[in-house]
Amino acid sequence: MSKRYWLMKTEPDVFSIDDLERNKTTLWEGVRNYQARNYMMKDMQVGDEVLFYHSNAKPPGLAGFATVSKLAVADPLQFDKKSKYYDKKATKEKPIWHCVEVQFKKKFERYISLEEIKAQKNLASMLVIKKGMRLSIQPVEEKDYKEILSIGLRPHAEK
DNA sequence: GCCAACGTTGGC
DNA sequence: GCCAACGTTGGC
Numbered sequence: 001m002s003k004r005y006w007l008m009k010t011e012p013d014v015f016s017i018d019d020l021e022r023n024k025t026t027l028w029e030g031v032r033n034y035q036a037r038n039y040m041m042k043d044m045q046v047g048d049e050v051l052f053y054h055s056n057a058k059p060p061g062l063a064g065f066a067t068v069s070k071l072a073v074a075d076p077l078q079f080d081k082k083s084k085y086y087d088k089k090a091t092k093e094k095p096i097w098h099c100v101e102v103q104f105k106k107k108f109e110r111y112i113s114l115e116e117i118k119a120q121k122n123l124a125s126m127l128v129i130k131k132g133m134r135l136s137i138q139p140v141e142e143k144d145y146k147e148i149l150s151i152g153l154r155p156h157a158e159k
Numbered sequence: 160g161c162c163a164a165c166g167t168t169g170g171c
Numbered sequence: 172g173c174c175a176a177c178g179t180t181g182g183c
Contacts, residue, residue: 009181032179033166056181114182132164134180 004043005145007051007062007128008102009136017052017063020104025069028099029077030085036137041072041098043139050102051140051148053128061113062148070101108152116151123147 008028010016020026031037048068054060074095077085090096118129127138140148 011181035166060182131182132180134165136180 004045004048005051005140005142006039006044006048006068007053007126007138007140008066009053009055011056012054012063013056016054017104017107020052020064020066020102021107023104025101025103027073027075027101029075031075031099031136032085032087032097033136036135037097039137039139040100044068044072044100046071049105049145051145055136059113059115061111061116062108062152063111064107064152065105065149066102067105068100069103072098072100075099106153109155110152112148112152117148120147120151 015026028040031040046068050066050068051062052064052066054063074092075085075097077083078087078090078095078097079092080086085097087096114129117123117126123129123144125141126144127133127135127140
């Protein structure tokens, strides 16, 4: 299967691009939405590339990029009674929630705010700018991914 | 903190 | 299987 591109949202107060840079990899735990889960379970392949989105941030936007480093496994938090992501319907034999492992690639030279994405005509098809789009994991078109990277990796001086 | 836009739950 | 009530997301 050819490589796919994704956007994954996280609240930087909880887990930011700097946390990912420090940890190198992370299990993308805590997704409790079936559509987002299905993307991780069924569609994500090792090597797929991921835009790292800071939601509930000031301002919200894209902070860097990463890659899928492991296929989906059962999300351990669904078995953890103390976790807010605990799910009493899940069992080890029949886990409900799955998550991939994501590996840090690079923090953008230039943070790309949501406002800036909205202003770019050639990024108009990106799902993240659509009104009411709450899905925390979204597919991204290759052309949009490449465009975002070229903006994000451009040195400040070239502005 | 507000609230629109969704997703989920549960009564019927 | 409908749909009202409720919960959550996330920009503003």
